[in-house]
Amino acid sequence: MTTLMTPGSPVNRVYFPETGALAELILMADGSAVEVGLVGWEGMVGWPAVFGSQVSQTWVLCQTSGQFLEMPATALAEAADRSSELHRRLHRHAAAVIGQRAISAACDRHHDVVARCARHLLAARDLGDNDELTLTHEFLALRLGVQRPTVTVALSELERLGAVTHRRGHVTVVSRVNLEEIACECYWAIRREVGRHLDWLPTSVQSWFSDAGRRT
Ligand SMILES: [Zn+2]
Secondary structure, eight states, rough: OOOOOOOOOOOEEEESSSSEEEEEEEEOSSOOOEEEEEOTOOOOOOGGGTTTTTBOOSSSEEEEEEEEEEEEEHHHHHHHHHHHHHHHHHHHHHHHHHHHHHHHHHHHHHSSSHHHHHHHHHHHHHHHHSSEEEEEEOHHHHHHOOOHHHHHHHHHHHHHTEEEETTTTTTESSOOHHHHHHOTHHHHHHHHHHHOTTTSSSSHHHHHHHHHGGEE
């Protein structure tokens, strides 16, 4: 895993995943870490720099191979100053991230680890192009804020329920339908939250987001 930003480091560049995903984590004083965001084609990393934040709050990791566009943060800020539409979109994107993180915070408090694991696996699947997910237990533990043995228990339960199979470093989605049945409502709530803010996306993509409205 490649580190792109560390907490407290200057945000000199912003990143736009085209394929693959970037993970944002918060580091705790005891050295542990919890993932607070997984950014794919729908988003970007480093956006607070456009609004004047000089340093990164999060540890940003390139979790999977993929194609990422990048540019200097100052260039994006200057472009936003020249374009009211770009400025509007950056604000909408920020609102989507804030909404997503609010739902995730509630989810972490109220939903069990199997349902949350299913939610995260669906989100990871949405950012890729096949059912084979390269995900270590260590990374899923960061994502879920639990110890690795708990991840093993959760994945074994998902396998027993016919949703996935797993082996070292890989999770295969064998039934998306089953995974959707097991995942908590937050998967659908986050999809809708992101979709309602990113109003410039093509109609086909918008319909995918709004389709989540049926699953409440
Ligand atoms: Zn949840």
